[in-house]
Amino acid sequence: MLIPVVDFAAYGLSRRDVTDEQLNGLSKEVKAALEEIGFVFLKNSGITQEEVDRVMDVSRRFFQQPDELKRPFRRNSFADSPNHGWVSLESERLNPRRPGDLKEAFNTVSLHPDIKWPSSEAVTGFQEIQTSFFHRCKELSLRVLRVMAHCLGLDPDVFLSVHRLIGTDENGTTLRSLYYPPVNSEKTKEGQLRCGEHSDYGSITLLFQSSEGLQVRTRSGEFICAPCIPGAVLVNIADLMQRWTSDRFVSVRHKVLLPPAGDSSTRQSLAFFVQPDDEAVITCCDGSSKYPPVKAGEYLTERFKDSYG
Template structure:
């Protein structure tokens, strides 16, 4: 089964309200996508390609800087937020059974005013990332509302656990990713650009450039391609949402393959990882005990422990 494309224009960011009928239609379409595949492409969300290109452009300038200019902004070097900052190539293994991933990343995990940001050679880095973070936040809240309706729940059920996005009481992160050219002669056995994994929180918003490689594991146990579709955002379910909904919404495993031999192109993507508030306790919303309750921040930290050496 291919990943469906859903028109979100009835509830796009520029619109203050959506009719009950439009929300009902959207909730049915999203439920179908998230129960059958775990991923969906949304078009007409209100986030346009120009915004995406701007973030990717300033991010690429940062990733192309010498390592000594990036190192001061390394993840783990900020006392107020341990997940904020730059991750170098092979530092992270999203599938711990594989060698380190062949990618770099920069996590915007804190909007705190006392966080230092790259500036030399990358004008507007901070402002561009924070602006896009806030746009993704607003779209995410709309999607979460529609998802609740798809389960015949109160519209605010999921939103009530996402009140602190953008503060240090919530782990939601905008991650810009850069996949440098691959030297086939130096690739380790079983190494990928990004190993197989599921995401950790509620949902993830993904924006890609045209260079492919992203694959999604469908319900039949087959990896299918998830190419870039201009003008869309790819959204997937993450682990805590699967627990929350007692496996109604499915957290799909995905990966990024190496490019074909001889292909020296780079790849870029943006991922907005939506996490419930740190102190939110996620338990099955149907009242079952299919999964034991877990605190959002505890689950997030346990997954970080697996991914970093």
Template sequence: MSIPVIDFSSYSLSKEDVSEEEMLSLSQQLKTAFTEVGFVFLENTGIAQEEVDRVLDSSHKFFLQPDERKQPFNSKNCVINPNHGWLSVAGEKLNPSKPGDIKESFNVCSLHPDIKWPSDGALTDFKELHTSFFHRCKELSLRVVTVMAHSLGLDPEVFLSAHRFVGTDKNSSLLRTLYYPPVKIEEVKEGQLRCGEHTDFGSITMVFQKEEGLQVLGLSGDYIDVPLIPGAVLINIADLMQCWTNDKFVSVIHRSLLPRAGDSKTRRSAAFFLYPDNEIQITCLDGSEKYPEVNAGEYIKACFKAVAVEN
């Protein structure tokens, strides 16, 4: 199994519209990818690798600071939104049965004017870069779900109307930048990974990689290494979308392995997690009732609670 690569230039962020013929082609390709693999690479989306690099470089400067400098931005201290801010190494375990993940991250989950942002020294452009990239990812993700709706023969408003409040406190979608630090193999706990086996929670996830290290579970039951394609966006289906479409689109398990013994290289990436608005009730669109109705906001909240490490 390999992850399909699709040219998205006909509906990139630089285009105001897409022709019916181009939409049909994109729809057919996305449907095949999301029903057979669950992951896809999109090239020529309008988000250039240079734009991604600027965000990752800015977050990297933040992560390399001593923990005491990062502590004021800890998500546990964010009264406005408990999912916004810094998560320390092993502060989360995406596979709850294993030790905390060897990664740290910064979540942009709220754009509330009272949110405190890193701004000292080399981080003066941190807020601007991250909020701008959040909006760019939001726009691209909505174009992707528009194509997904077409691929199922649905009015795009079915998905677009459920994501109207992305970027507000009525929606939990977030941009996450990640840093996987060097690993001392002798200090790793049994079963511990950089990122444990998991599926994502919401509608879709868009991943921007700087280095390799991600693995996807194929239909054969074996993990495959995700290649690094500069400038391409890796997109996958998440759990609520699988329920919403009654398994037409599949949410696939993935993970990030430890480096090999003696390999001290780090890994950086960014991910945009698109979630339905908090008030949306998710039911099978075909009326099958295979999955019970669930409130998107409550579901996402429970998922975050399940993977959080108390310390």
């Protein structure tokens, strides 16, 4: 099984709008990928590899600082946005049954002017680069959601109306810069991974990666390697979207493996986790009761308890 690659140029960020014919074509390809696999690569999205490299570069410089310089920006330091900030090595377990993940992260959640940002000389431009990329990912994700609504024969406002507060403290959407440092395989714990197997929590995720290592579970239950395609964004379905669509689109489990023994390379990725507004109540859009209604913000909080508990 291969993850399909769809040319998104017709509705990329450089385009003001998309014709009905183009939307129909995109919807057909995206629907097939998301219904059959739950993942799809989009090329020509409008977000360039140069933009991605710029965010990864300033993020890497942040992560390579001593911990004492990162600690003032740690997650849970910001009262109005507790998920914002630095996540240290092994402090998160995306599979709670495994040891802590061998990764660090910086979560950009709040764009509130009072939020404190890293500003040392080593990370010049950190705030501007992260927030600019956040806005680019926000715009692309709204376009993807519109195409997804069209896939299902829905008014796009069904999805778009409950993502209006992205970038405020009333929405949990997160741009996550991830850094996987070199691994000493002799010192890893039994069962430890760079990122334990999990499904994402919200609507959809946009992922940009610097190298391979991600594995995706197929419908038959086997894990396959997801390639790294420069310039393309990997989009996957998350849990609330599966509930929303009564399993038309399925949230797929995935993980990041340890590198082979003797491989001392690092790995980076950028994940844009799209969440509905905190107060949005997610119900099955086909009118069924396959899943009970759930408030998006409360669902996200419960999932964080599993990861950080």
